[in-house]
Amino acid sequence: MSNQATSPSLSSRLRERIQSISPFSLTLLGLIGVLGNLFPQLEILKLFHLFWFFALWPFVSMLLSGSKQSLGFGTADEGPRDWLEMDNGWRGHVAFLLGIPLSFFNPLVFRQDAMQLLGSLVAIGRHRGSLPDPKTYDQSTSYRLPVEGTWTVVNGSPIKEYSHSWFPATQRYAYDFVITDGEGRSRSADTDMSIENYYCYDQPVLAPADGVVVDVHDGDPELGRAGGSSHPLKRSMTGNAVTIRHAEDEYSSLVHLVPGSIEVEPGDSVARGEQIGRCGHSGNSGEPHLHFQVQDHPTFEVSAGLPVRFDGVDVDTPGVDVVEQTGWAKPDGSGCYIHAGQRVSATADEKLNRIDDTVDPFGTTAFSGLSRVRMLGRVATGFSIGGFVTVLAVFVVPSLQTITFILAGLVGLGLLYHGGQNLMGSDRSQSGSFGTVGGVAVAALVVTVLNSMNSFLESSSSALGTGMFLTGFLLYIAVWEYGQPE
Numbered sequence: 001m002s003n004q005a006t007s008p009s010l011s012s013r014l015r016e017r018i019q020s021i022s023p024f025s026l027t028l029l030g031l032i033g034v035l036g037n038l039f040p041q042l043e044i045l046k047l048f049h050l051f052w053f054f055a056l057w058p059f060v061s062m063l064l065s066g067s068k069q070s071l072g073f074g075t076a077d078e079g080p081r082d083w084l085e086m087d088n089g090w091r092g093h094v095a096f097l098l099g100i101p102l103s104f105f106n107p108l109v110f111r112q113d114a115m116q117l118l119g120s121l122v123a124i125g126r127h128r129g130s131l132p133d134p135k136t137y138d139q140s141t142s143y144r145l146p147v148e149g150t151w152t153v154v155n156g157s158p159i160k161e162y163s164h165s166w167f168p169a170t171q172r173y174a175y176d177f178v179i180t181d182g183e184g185r186s187r188s189a190d191t192d193m194s195i196e197n198y199y200c201y202d203q204p205v206l207a208p209a210d211g212v213v214v215d216v217h218d219g220d221p222e223l224g225r226a227g228g229s230s231h232p233l234k235r236s237m238t239g240n241a242v243t244i245r246h247a248e249d250e251y252s253s254l255v256h257l258v259p260g261s262i263e264v265e266p267g268d269s270v271a272r273g274e275q276i277g278r279c280g281h282s283g284n285s286g287e288p289h290l291h292f293q294v295q296d297h298p299t300f301e302v303s304a305g306l307p308v309r310f311d312g313v314d315v316d317t318p319g320v321d322v323v324e325q326t327g328w329a330k331p332d333g334s335g336c337y338i339h340a341g342q343r344v345s346a347t348a349d350e351k352l353n354r355i356d357d358t359v360d361p362f363g364t365t366a367f368s369g370l371s372r373v374r375m376l377g378r379v380a381t382g383f384s385i386g387g388f389v390t391v392l393a394v395f396v397v398p399s400l401q402t403i404t405f406i407l408a409g410l411v412g413l414g415l416l417y418h419g420g421q422n423l424m425g426s427d428r429s430q431s432g433s434f435g436t437v438g439g440v441a442v443a444a445l446v447v448t449v450l451n452s453m454n455s456f457l458e459s460s461s462s463a464l465g466t467g468m469f470l471t472g473f474l475l476y477i478a479v480w481e482y483g484q485p486e
Contacts, residue, residue: 080342082319139308144346146290152342156176170301179199242264251295257278311334383442
């Protein structure tokens with residue numbers, strides 16, 4: 001009798017099984033459709049191409065969630081962020097929706113979005129099908145909060161239901177931080193949405209632990225207003241960002257910084273608590289905030305997010321405590337996990353354990369090799385961008401010759417931008433931008449060569465663009481997986 005009472009019903013087991021299916025797993029069924037393309041007798045298998053649409057699930061999920069909140073549905077459900085009064089109403093949601101097509105037709109951002117989704121495959125393969133989680137992952141580094149003062153966690157938790165984004169893999173354990181007042185607002189109620197009115201804007205961002213800077217992206221523009229809007233001409237979803245290597249397979253990424261505020265260069269050793277930039281509104285940002293994550297790889301797109309414990313943290317939970325609500329059992333170990341809806345600050349006795357300046361934890365030779373990898377990776381990125389532009393251009397001008405001129409024009413614009421930045425004395429990201437321009441130039445050369453071959457059918461232009469995009473992505477993976485120094 002007791003066994004029957006404790007045994008879950010067939011419907012509950014079925015519901016649990018369905019909920020455990022990842023949309024990403026369903027996306028992989030699209031590969032079966034390729035067999036229908038290769039073998040005419042298996043043409044029926046082309047129907048499996050419909051499963052590729054599940055790759056859009058992260059965007060659909062965000063869309064549905066934002067729509068429900070902006071229309072007032074689900075507001076009766078008590079949640080950890082209910083005490084916050086941020087710009088998340090219908091105006092912000094409309095701004096977000098209007099930004100989607102702009103991002104889709106921005107080849108730089110779309111390439112990164114697509115690579116982030118495809119890169120989850122690489123991350124899963126790197127961990128043999130089982131991504132890191134709080135129960136199994138043992139972090140090598142002692143981390144402090146990447147900010148000073150009291151900040152609010154608006155997104156992020158090691159608990160799946162309240163994570164920043166459970167998929168893609170890179171942002172699974174990421175956090176979004178802002179500063180709020182006593183009313184839970186990120187800006188005063190009597191101010192407009194100008195970014196300088198947000199409490200966290202231009203506040204110092206700190207290195208969370210000792211390490212070596214391995215990558216810097218600076219010079220991305222930021223919109224002067226928030227409320228759900230980001231700059232339509234952004235060049236990266238991360239905006240201005242710094243990546244720091246703290247240990248083998250352990251990197252931190254600090255994202256959405258103010259343009260021109262980054263104070264470090266690739267190769268610099270940084271100490272725990274050292275200022276590396278200022279909190280901004282660049283990249284995919286609805287309002288000024290700091291996006292922070294720890295990852296197992298130097299590249300944002302193909303890394304797996306790592307759960308992170310912080311040392312020396314005072315925690316205040318104004319709203320629902322998600323640990324109590326979910327019954328989540330914190331794994332044994334030192335340090336503190338933080339969760340959405342909490343206000344956090346570094347304790348008064350948080351010490352800065354600075355590294356010995358005579359020690360180079362990465363090695364000069366190793367970093368020189370990493371610089372070459374970064375350059376080759378950006379050439380591969382440019383090649384992928386060339387492929388994406390080719391696919392878009394096919395819908396307007398199917399002629400390969402015209403597409404060649406378009407790609408050549410992009411190369412010219414890139415070189416003009418490169419020269420303009422030199423004249424302005426800004427050379428921080430010049431090698432990176434030049435590598436990307438070089439990759440687009442290679443893509444233009446490939447299209448030119450194929451256009452000169454009479455055997456190549458113009459009707460295959462879209463396949464050519466797709467192939468170039470995927471080839472660039474595979475080269476990017478190969479460079480970073482097998483080219484980076486240990």
